[in-house]
Amino acid sequence: MSFAKIPKSDQLISINYAPPKSAWMKTPVDFRSGTWSYSGVAKNLTYLDLPNPRAWQPADVDWKLPENWQAIILAGMKERLEKYRSFRLFMDVCVRCGACADKCHFYIGSGDPKNMPVLRAELLRSVYRRYFTMTGRLFGKLAGARDLTVDVLKEWFYYFHQCTECRRCSAFCPFGIDQAEITIIGRELLNLVGCNINWVIEPAANCFRTGNHLGIQPGGVKDMLEFLADDIEDRTGVRVEVPINKKGADILFVTPSGDYFADPGTYTCMGYLMLFHEIGLNYTFSTYASEGGNFGLFTSHEMVKRLNAKIYAEAKRLGVKWILGGECGHMWRVIHQYMDTMNGPAEFLSEPVSPITGTRFENAKSTKMVHIAEFTADLIQNGKIKLDPRRNDHLKITYHDSCNPARAMGLLEEPRYIIQNACNHFYEMAEDTIREKTLCCGAGAGLGNDENMETRMRGGMPRAMAVKQVKEKHDVNRLACICAIDRATLTSLMDYWVPGVKVMGVHELLANALIMKGEKERTTDLRGESLII
Amino acid sequence: MNLLISIIAILSLTLLAVGIALNQSLVYLLIVIIPYAIFVIFLAGFIYRVVKWWVTPVPFRIPTTCGQQKSLPWIKNNPVENPAGIAGVIMRMAQEIFLFRSLFRNTEVEIIDGRPVYGSAKWLWFFGLLFHWSLLIIVLRHLRFFVEPIAPWISTLSALDGFFEIGIPALYLSDAAILAGLTFLFLRRLVLTRVRYISLFTDYFSLLLIVAVVSTGLLMRHFFPTDLNQVKNVALGWITLAPVVPQGVSVVFYMHLCFVCALLAWFPASKLMHAGGIFMSPTRNLANSSRMKRHINLWNAPVKVHTYEEYEDEFRDKMKAAGLPVDKE
Numbered sequence: 001m002s003f004a005k006i007p008k009s010d011q012l013i014s015i016n017y018a019p020p021k022s023a024w025m026k027t028p029v030d031f032r033s034g035t036w037s038y039s040g041v042a043k044n045l046t047y048l049d050l051p052n053p054r055a056w057q058p059a060d061v062d063w064k065l066p067e068n069w070q071a072i073i074l075a076g077m078k079e080r081l082e083k084y085r086s087f088r089l090f091m092d093v094c095v096r097c098g099a100c101a102d103k104c105h106f107y108i109g110s111g112d113p114k115n116m117p118v119l120r121a122e123l124l125r126s127v128y129r130r131y132f133t134m135t136g137r138l139f140g141k142l143a144g145a146r147d148l149t150v151d152v153l154k155e156w157f158y159y160f161h162q163c164t165e166c167r168r169c170s171a172f173c174p175f176g177i178d179q180a181e182i183t184i185i186g187r188e189l190l191n192l193v194g195c196n197i198n199w200v201i202e203p204a205a206n207c208f209r210t211g212n213h214l215g216i217q218p219g220g221v222k223d224m225l226e227f228l229a230d231d232i233e234d235r236t237g238v239r240v241e242v243p244i245n246k247k248g249a250d251i252l253f254v255t256p257s258g259d260y261f262a263d264p265g266t267y268t269c270m271g272y273l274m275l276f277h278e279i280g281l282n283y284t285f286s287t288y289a290s291e292g293g294n295f296g297l298f299t300s301h302e303m304v305k306r307l308n309a310k311i312y313a314e315a316k317r318l319g320v321k322w323i324l325g326g327e328c329g330h331m332w333r334v335i336h337q338y339m340d341t342m343n344g345p346a347e348f349l350s351e352p353v354s355p356i357t358g359t360r361f362e363n364a365k366s367t368k369m370v371h372i373a374e375f376t377a378d379l380i381q382n383g384k385i386k387l388d389p390r391r392n393d394h395l396k397i398t399y400h401d402s403c404n405p406a407r408a409m410g411l412l413e414e415p416r417y418i419i420q421n422a423c424n425h426f427y428e429m430a431e432d433t434i435r436e437k438t439l440c441c442g443a444g445a446g447l448g449n450d451e452n453m454e455t456r457m458r459g460g461m462p463r464a465m466a467v468k469q470v471k472e473k474h475d476v477n478r479l480a481c482i483c484a485i486d487r488a489t490l491t492s493l494m495d496y497w498v499p500g501v502k503v504m505g506v507h508e509l510l511a512n513a514l515i516m517k518g519e520k521e522r523t524t525d526l527r528g529e530s531l532i533i
Numbered sequence: 534m535n536l537l538i539s540i541i542a543i544l545s546l547t548l549l550a551v552g553i554a555l556n557q558s559l560v561y562l563l564i565v566i567i568p569y570a571i572f573v574i575f576l577a578g579f580i581y582r583v584v585k586w587w588v589t590p591v592p593f594r595i596p597t598t599c600g601q602q603k604s605l606p607w608i609k610n611n612p613v614e615n616p617a618g619i620a621g622v623i624m625r626m627a628q629e630i631f632l633f634r635s636l637f638r639n640t641e642v643e644i645i646d647g648r649p650v651y652g653s654a655k656w657l658w659f660f661g662l663l664f665h666w667s668l669l670i671i672v673l674r675h676l677r678f679f680v681e682p683i684a685p686w687i688s689t690l691s692a693l694d695g696f697f698e699i700g701i702p703a704l705y706l707s708d709a710a711i712l713a714g715l716t717f718l719f720l721r722r723l724v725l726t727r728v729r730y731i732s733l734f735t736d737y738f739s740l741l742l743i744v745a746v747v748s749t750g751l752l753m754r755h756f757f758p759t760d761l762n763q764v765k766n767v768a769l770g771w772i773t774l775a776p777v778v779p780q781g782v783s784v785v786f787y788m789h790l791c792f793v794c795a796l797l798a799w800f801p802a803s804k805l806m807h808a809g810g811i812f813m814s815p816t817r818n819l820a821n822s823s824r825m826k827r828h829i830n831l832w833n834a835p836v837k838v839h840t841y842e843e844y845e846d847e848f849r850d851k852m853k854a855a856g857l858p859v860d861k862e
Contacts, residue, residue: 013647019730023534049837083832085589086815092582093810096736098728099635099657102642108649119731135735135802142538144733170597174629174636174661175807176816178597208839209847218848219855245858287857288844301592302836309838317841317860337595341828363604363617367824374604381607408595410602410615410821417608432640432651436599436614465648 006034006454009497013461015111024119025126025146029155031059034454037161037447040201045194047205048303052194058157063150069193070148074131076192081132086181091128093175094118100169100179105440106162109458117169117179120159124186127152157195160186162455164444165297165330166403171436183445188300196299200446203295207307212257212291221287224260228270235528237520240277245318246284250355252315253283255326255372256293258484259505265487267526268327268505271514275376275507278385278516279356283324289314292331293484298446305342308334311369312343322352323369327505329402329483330444332371336409340367357382371405373414373482376510380421386515391522392423394532395478397509398470399428400463400490401438402483412436415482415506422506422513427474433466443489456489457496464497471498479503536723539737543745546795547788554787563787563794564767565776571794578801583809594828597816599638616820626818630811633662657721664714667707668743670694671750674707678768700755708751715744735803742796749789757785 006012020027036058045053054064066072081088101116102108113119122144129136129145136145146152163183170178190196203213210217216224225242233239243249253276259269276283289310296303315323325335340346349368352361359378361370379385399419405411412435419426433439442459443452470476479490479501487503494501512525524530553559600611612621613628628634641654674691677683695703719740722732753759763779764786770777779786800806812818845852845859852859 010647013644015644017727019726024730081589083590083592085586085591085813086595088589089586089810089813089815092586093804093807093814095804095807096728096731096733097636097657097661098725098731099639101727101731102640108642113727113730116727116731122731142734144735167597170816171599172635172638174633175811176597176629176635176814178595178816181595181816209844211844218852218857222855222857245852247858287848287852288841306836306838309836310841313838313841335824337823338593340823341593341830342833345827359605361604362825363602364824366827369824377608378605381605407597407599410598410600410611411604412601413608414604430651437638462642462649469648 002450003453003457003496006457009457012454012457015109017111019113024113024122025141028151029158031154031158033059033451035162035452036158036455037197037199037449037452040194040196040198044198044201044205045196048201048208050191050194050196050201054194058154063154063195065150065153065193065195069153072192073148073153073189076189077128077132080185080188081128084181084185086178087185090121090177090182091125091132094121094125094177096122097174099172099174100177103169103172104179105164105166105168105442105462106455106459109442109461110162110455114155114159115162117163117173117177120163121177121179121182123152123155123159124182153190153193153195156186157190160190161197161447161452162459164403164440164442164447164459166440166444167407168403168437168440171407184297184301187298191300197446197449199449199452200295200298203293203446204299204303204307207291207295210290211286211288211310213293213295214257214261216257216261216290218287221260221285221290225269225273225285228260228266228273231526232270232274235524235526236274236516236522238274238277238516238518240273242273243284245286245288247318249282249284249318250321251281251283252289252311252318252320252323253285253326254289254292254311254323256328256331256484257291258293258488259326259328262488264491264503264508264527265484265505267508267511268487270526271505271507271509271511272326272372274511274514274516275379275385278514279379281355284318284320286314286318292325292328292335294331294334295446297330297334304334304338308339309343311339312346315346316348321350322364323349324372324375325369326372327482327484327507329404329485331484332411333404333408335367335369339369354378356384371411371414373411373418373506376507377414377417380418387422387510387513388515389422389424389513390533391512391525391531392509393425394525394529395423395509396425396427396474396476397423397478397480398467398474398476399426399434399506400441400467400479400481400486401434402481402486403438403440403444405482406436406438410436411482415480418506418510419480422510425474427470427476429466429470433462439463439466441483441486441489441493443493444485448485448489453492457493460489460493461497463490464493467494467501468498471501477501480506480509482506535732535734536737538734539741542738543741546742546792547745550788550791551784553791554784560787561778563790564778567794568771568776568790571797575797575800579806579809582801582806583813586810586813590831591815591819592830592832594819594821594823595815596819596821598821602821617822617825618820622818622820626812629817633658633665636661656717660714660717663710664718667710667714670707671705671711674705678765679772681765681769702754704755708747708754711747712751715740715747719744739799739803739805742792742799746789746792746796749785749792753783753785753789757783759783759786
């Protein structure tokens with residue numbers, strides 16, 4: 001991860017919140033290096049049957065749009081206005097009170113007024129007014145309407161890729177206007193004319209073909225999980241099994257591929273393996289449904305459904321009773337708010353019951369998929385696992401609520417319960433930066449690539465500074481989270497803003513403390529760092 | 534620029550109002566024809582907008598959750614900010630509509646010592662609430678012109694509103710409050726640079742139009758007294774479908790009426806429709822129960838997926854080589 005091309009953190013923090021002199025409709029977008037992501041590569045678009053595959057880059061003058069691109073976009077808008085009440089309503093009811101303005105991490109970190117959710121939405125609303133409202137047609141600019149031009153399209157592309165769909169603005173809006181909805185639909189429209197970013201489209205294409213974003217083929221999935229099992233044996237002396245594509249298992253376990261592919265997610269994945277071994281869970285991984293995350297959410301609703309379909313399909317093929325999902329943010333937005341509606345009903349599954357505690361997960365009785373934090377919190381509460389929190393005494397933990405589990409689900413206490421039982425030094429960040437007011441990592445929604453580094457560091461600044469505060473106050477050295485994108489991107493964010501703080505999943509913390517039957521005396525944590533007991 | 538045009542628009546309306554008031558046949562038009570036309574425009578427009586939202590499907594259950602979900606029985610959930618059922622949703626919506634709950638969360642960010650600090654910023658909430666509640670009370674008070682005899686609750690409301698008996702006639706608290714609210718909302722739009730940057734013509738115009746309605750009303754009550762019996766006759770004439778042109782009422786009354794008509798005509802075409810929209814917002818008016826109970830999307834249609842069979846066909850040899858089970862040998 002290189003920060004060479006972007007300003008140093010002490011320069012980046014001097015943010016100018018004064019808007020430019022020129023009115024926003026007259027201020028063209030500037031594709032400054034470090035603030036945008038590379039375009040989707042043609043072969044990925046082709047693989048997914050997406051329109052207008054071609055070679056182009058956002059900084060190019062000519063975007064090689066189809067001849068009738070305006071007609072395509074306007075028809076797309078019309079269709080979506082008729083399909084989504086959210087979209088139509090959010091186009092209509094904003095009063096521009098500005099309450100959302102300084103709630104967006106990208107605005108806080110950049111000072112760019114078009115990153116105020118209200119103005120980011122106006123980019124689209126102005127076009128809506130021009131073509132779909134009477135006042136806009138009659139009065140044009142006076143009614144806040146403007147023509148759909150190439151410059152407008154470029155502006156959409158730039159700013160809808162400076163939104164991580166985190167929904168923080170929506171918590172503060174008096175009408176609940178959700179910029180995530182507007183960004184999702186804005187990106188859908190851009191996709192209609194082939195404008196998307198490769199960091200989203202390649203994972204989506206990979207996921208469609210190989211079952212996971214990283215394009216890992218079946219043997220690779222197995223190798224990596226076996227490799228983690230070796231590491232576990234090395235640390236604990238216990239050999240855990242790695243069931244894959246096992247028919248007749250009780251539970252299908254689905255987690256983001258980041259968990260078994262790259263540090264520090266791998267330690268979280270080791271945590272899952274150790275926990276499942278210890279409680280004797282009859283479960284299986286799948287190579288076909290080897291991805292919990294869903295980069296379709298950053299493409300279009302249709303793509304969400306296409307990628308998500310394999311989870312239920314695989315659960316049916318393997319004949320499991322229900323599904324357990326790993327730690328991930330936007331994955332859980334999809335599972336919780338979309339999966340059952342899109343690809344259900346899952347009548348071939350049964351209502352989830354923990355085989356260890358007998359607890360019936362009433363809250364998941366229709367979708368039949370349980371969050372691992374719910375599952376584990378229940379295990380701890382019923383005394384089914386033994387934990388030695390002293391094994392985490394070398395860590396001073398703070399906890400980052402991932403946006404989607406916080407604001408699209410309300411999974412706030414379960415992970416905290418696990419953390420409090422697994423360690424002795426846990427410190428919350430400032431009230432305004434956690435729970436439903438949590439701040440984004442700045443690189444979700446497909447923005448976590450290297451070329452976009454300046455935007456990421458700006459967007460992640462508010463989160464990083466909240467961490468810095470607890471670091472200075474309590475010597476915090478570890479940031480726990482329940483999201484695979486967080487584990488990847490917060491790591492760079494900490495290196496840039498708060499060096500010395502490392503990132504971990506909650507189940508890594510748990511596994512450090514987990515007392516396993518037949519284990520050897522533990523002298524290190526899962527990362528091989530010495531314990532101080 | 535947007536502000537300037539709005540001021541010009543309001544001034545033109547004022548001139549128009551004065552012009553109408555000074556011309557007997559235009560007054561006839563204003564009293565006998567226009568109110569009905571405006572009423573139809575307002576009602577039909579309002580209903581049209583709301584129905585248009587109403588008939589648009591809600592394909593997904595997307596509440597924004599602002600508290601702990603209902604999951605395990607021993608974890609205390611937040612039944613209002615993260616409602617699991619209809620009762621919670623009603624509570625949540627009531628809080629939003631009557632107390633502006635989400636706006637109460639408002640903070641203001643400032644970079645202090647190289648770090649963003651989130652200060653409390655309840656002013657927008659306070660004055661916003663003040664404005665909307667006093668507007669409601671004022672509208673309700675006006676019902677006394679439309680019913681005869683005056684319903685006791687209206688008299689009580691007016692008496693309470695004028696409780697402090699400052700001046701003659703007594704200054705209504707709601708009048709003072711709405712002025713305070715409007716002044717704050719207007720100044721805020723002017724003074725806060727980022728709010729000024731996002732403000733459109735319609736934002737200023739809506740505010741100024743309400744200012745015009747309120748100030749002509751106040752002028753009439755406190756400085757240019759109008760024969761209230763005449764006014765009541767006009768109002769009763771409207772609702773009995775026998776409109777009468779009043780005698781000897783001041784120009785200010787006609788101006789007030791003109792501005793009210795303009796406001797009502799403007800309402801359905803403008804952002805003021807948030808009054809209807811707030812009830813419809815899918816991030817607020819849905820229970821967070823999507824894993825408990827399947828939400829149905831009416832237009833859910835099949836999509837192209839990559840099936841397991843296709844997957845195994847592509848990777849079968851590799852799966853076998855890795856010792857993974859396959860469905861077809």
